[in-house]
Amino acid sequence: MTDEQGLRERKKQRTRQALSDTAIELFLRRGFEKVSVADVAAAVEVSKPTLFRYFPAKEDLALHRIADHQGEAARVVSDRVPGQAPLAALRAHFHARLDAHDPITGLNDDARVRAFNDMLYTTPSLLARLVRYSDRDEELLAGALVEAGDGDGLTARLAAAQIVTVHRRLAEENWRKLAEGRAIGDALVEAHADADRAYDLLGAGLGAEYDR
Structure with missing residues (x-):
């Protein structure tokens, strides 16, 4: 893996973690059903299509910790x-x-x-x-x-x-x-x-x- 590829992969990992951490914080504060995917995307300043590239479903944002x-x-x-x-x-x-x-x-x-x-x-x-x-x-x-x-x-x-x-x-x-x-x-x-x-x-x- 080149340095550039490694940098891209680390950036993807940081974005994935930020999306999951932010989503869980919002879910716990406001309730899972009351938080939309759009809310999470806006909080991390990414688009909904970008979010769905990392997490196919809203539930996956919460279960990312279990996926470990x-x-x-x-x-x-x-x-x-x-x-x-x-x-x-x-x-x-x-x-x-x-x-x-x-x-x-x-x-x-x-x-x-x-x-x-x-x-x-x-x-x-x-x-x-x-x-x-x-x-x-x-x-x-x-x-x-x-x-x-x-x-x-x-x-x-x-x-x-x-x-x-x-x-x-x-x-x-x-x-x-x-x-x-x-x-x-x-x-x-x-x-x-x-x-x-x-x-x-x-x-x-x-x-x-x-x-x-």
Whole structure:
């Protein structure tokens, strides 16, 4: 890549980040439904066609933060230590993310993260768009499971669908606990127990291929 190409790419990344950051600020301040794409474009001083080159839909402006985690489960499987089962690697990773209060787990009580999660889990169009992101995660995870040599393509796709759905539901359950006023310390203990129960269920159903 030439210096000029690198400069153009950095400029694109800055514009994409500015659009997403500005959109989220407006969404949280005024409400997702009350902010238009035109409002976001005007605030960043770009045209609507320019905005749509970076984000195909209004919902993508809000979900850009989540997109940073795209393919994370697949990477965990691909990078697991030799001899470690895929489910064991994914379980350990999820527990580690809980302890880190990673926003992707829903277990984070920072005011801005809480506000973002409140918006996400109470806005139907955002939840619907989130499913599309999950579809891509399932595809990537299935590929990693196939490369790991565990099961055929269909089995890997079915396993990936269950794993990604479990992660999404656990995150929503963690958000719900905090939204109901639970202290994060108490919620963390329950979140770990919930994760273990979920992975025990996954292991019971998928163990022959993925929990050895």
